[in-house]
Amino acid sequence: MESNSSAFYGVPSCTTPPPVNATAFANATTKPFSVFDGCEQMVEGILFDLTLQCINVIVGIPANLLVIAILISNCKNPSTSDIFLGCLAFMDIYFGVMTPLSLINLYHWHSKDVWSAIKFSYGVKDTSGPLFLSCICLDRFIAVLFPIMFSQLKHVKYRVSLSVLVFCLTFAYSAAKVVGGLPNFEKVFTGEILATFTWMIICNVCILWALKRSRGVGKNEMHPMKKRAFKTVLYILMIVVCNYLPPVALFPFEDYYAPDVFRCSVQPVGFAFLNISSTIQPLVYLVRLDKVPFLPESCVQKFCSCTSAESNNKTSEAKTPAA
Template sequence: MERNVSSPLNVTIAPTQLPQLNTTGDINATVKPFSVFDGCDHQVEGILFDLTLQCINVFIGIPANLLVLAVLIRNRKEPSTSDMFLGCLAFMDFYFSTMPPLNFINLYHWQSKGVWSAIKFSYGVKDTSGPLFLSCICLDRFVAVLFPIQFGQLKHIKYRLSLSVLVLCLTFAYSAAKTVGGLPNFEKVFTGEILATFTWMVVCNLSILWALKRSRSAGKDEMHPMKRKAFKMVLSILCIIVFNYLPPVALFPFEDYYSPDVFRCYVQPVGFAFLNISSTIQPLVYLCRLEMLSFLSETCVKKCCPCVTAGNNKTPPEQKLNT
């Protein structure tokens, strides 16, 4: 789906030369010059809302994703089966979070078609990599909880490496097509993707939560430490899915009910804004789920992640070693 960016500053047009007396054809039939604002010059509120949230990605998302990558690298000797997907997701979110400054400069100063193409490519990366890699994480957890025997047979890294390469190929193919533009009904591709991945992730995570709740030992209120860890991971992913992906899922399928200008300049930017801010929310949720944040002070952890801290305080020392 094409993203459109506008600005109230681009409301003047350079004066054109007077038509020659021997000019034939319609005088008004002029070639439309390139513009990074793409028709939303007087309807900027939704776009500014999106860019404001993207600024949060710059100041919080970049260090948070770098911290996630550092944690994954530190734990590379004892990796989780989902670490490859988490690492790819964090790297893609880091890449996308570095683009807003370039976007602002291009909007108000450069107005370069080449830079705008690079920005559109980053939007395509964000549109595709986030939902697909989250779906991979959900698939990994789904098989681990509901089909543990098959999961043990599929633990080899080659399976996750192959799936990651497939996701990256789909991501770059979609991003390249988005950059080129002009493909008929191309926006329907993203709508179909987001609907499919949202449905899969919700059903998958609800199934996992139900299975984990049901697997408690008879007469015991406490869940096994490993299952409790998986439960918190799945619950956090479900929260991310609902908050970040529900708005575009709820808005984009009803494109035909909006006027083209309203959909392009208001509905799209607001829906994408919730999707874009996931570049900050996803790494923060992951870091808050960690039982030990050695990179942060204990005071900071208590303020940012009170639920995780409280859960750790209730966990006996011998159980902590097993998680």
């Protein structure tokens, strides 16, 4: 398995040089670059992944741009995790911008140089998303469970240093992905996604448990700030489960699938859930805001009124006894 779709977009993971006397025959019979190369009978998984990547372009890019604009507007009173959120949004925008180039190259250009750039963007998505989300979970974990230590580590230099480390790991992984031919390279991504998934689950569960326990004796209501933090962590946990559980559940069992089934069906579907996080993550951030800047107030009020009306209808239906 070569991570994030590079194994099934018409490019083999490793290439063996042909014999000298067969070069002319190979040049004459070289198949054109095709998105469905070797998967002509099992195209559903690939189309599913490409469809979700198109959603990233239509919805994800504007949503991430709005997130960055909001973070910039709040720079005078920033949250400690804002730098991680900004880096994550920037990387998701980069990945979304590469999708149209990927589609054009797959069906029209057939350029190996463009394909190398696309493989680099897949490496960025493979690494940056899980690592920056892990940084956000680490930040919230220390803030809730170790508040004294958190107050000593609130300076922005610590988060900048951690972000630089993530960028270095991301670019190193992406460059190695473009070069290719490294032994057992696909296991790097499997190990990374398993480790980050486990870490994020542990962090979020510990945070939720600590916030639930902090109500105090005889108190039924949680403090408003802690309640907001509880909802934030709960949203992050939902993102982690929805986007990262499918590849975590599928990819370690690669040997149990037929090679073509895994490459053409299982792998693209697993990465589709990972790739759509470029849209889900900014939308979850925007939903958590009390007020969304840069949007007309009428649109926000209309959305809120529709949401409240729908919730009221569901509540009344639930309270109405069945006939």
